[in-house]
Amino acid sequence: KAGVTQTPRYLIKTRGQQVTLSCSPISGHRSVSWYQQTPGQGLQFLFEYFSETQRNKGNFPGRFSGRQFSNSRSEMNVSTLELGDSALYLCASRRIALPYNEQFFGPGTRLTVL
Amino acid sequence: AQTVTQSQPEMSVQEAETVTLSCTYDTSESDYYLFWYKQPPSRQMILVIRQEAYKQQNATENRFSVNFQKAAKSFSLKISDSQLGDAAMYFCATGTYKYIFGTGTRLKVLA
Numbered sequence: 625k626a627g628v629t630q631t632p633r634y635l636i637k638t639r640g641q642q643v644t645l646s647c648s649p650i651s652g653h654r655s656v657s658w659y660q661q662t663p664g665q666g667l668q669f670l671f672e673y674f675s676e677t678q679r680n681k682g683n684f685p686g687r688f689s690g691r692q693f694s695n696s697r698s699e700m701n702v703s704t705l706e707l708g709d710s711a712l713y714l715c716a717s718r719r720i721a722l723p724y725n726e727q728f729f730g731p732g733t734r735l736t737v738l
Numbered sequence: 739a740q741t742v743t744q745s746q747p748e749m750s751v752q753e754a755e756t757v758t759l760s761c762t763y764d765t766s767e768s769d770y771y772l773f774w775y776k777q778p779p780s781r782q783m784i785l786v787i788r789q790e791a792y793k794q795q796n797a798t799e800n801r802f803s804v805n806f807q808k809a810a811k812s813f814s815l816k817i818s819d820s821q822l823g824d825a826a827m828y829f830c831a832t833g834t835y836k837y838i839f840g841t842g843t844r845l846k847v848l849a
Binding site: 666667 | 771773775780781783784785788829835836837838840841
């Protein structure tokens with residue numbers, strides 16, 4: 625069974641631009657969560673999608689948004705990029721949006737903002 | 739609010755020896771899970787072990803085991819017979835729909 629895939633793996637953007645990251649969950653997994661990992665703030669929850677609906681959201685500005693498609697694939701968008709958005713963005717999926725199914729993580733997208 | 743604290747930024751262990759990584763947490767949830775994830779240099783987060791809070795028996799996965807002390811809100815990870823491939827960042831996490839992670843412990847395995 626294929627794992628969680630994320631594209632692209634690496635991305636370089638400049639301040640003010642916008643970026644879209646993609647995540648394909650494990651087959652049969654309907655919940656997708658996004659996390660930001662930085663050396664200073666560690667791993668922080670961005671949001672979770674289930675059945676194309678955002679169910680939970682972390683404490684990030686509105687520049688961070690996401691969506692989920694009917695096939696459970698998810699995209700995350702960051703508009704008006706800032707230097708501080710440079711991070712590893714991790715996507716995680718689980719079978720259904722119950723609290724106690726463990727999440728399986730993708731390899732991440734490394735975003736660098738210049 | 740949920741919090742997870744890992745007080746050991748870095749640990750070292752000799753190959754074949756045993757090491758214990760510490761984690762304390764705080765949660766208002768009455769029923770919850772706890773997790774240990776491993777993040778090697780490839781940055782891929784790998785689930786090492788999970789513990790159901792309602793179970794008194796400590797979870798075990800091969801060389802990995804936990805010491806879960808619910809009253810003390812402590813959840814330590816023991817790695818036995820350490821191998822070079824165990825070298826990684828280890829993150830403790832708890833949560834329901836979203837995970838709260840600790841700051842991580844970097845484990846070095848010395849040959």
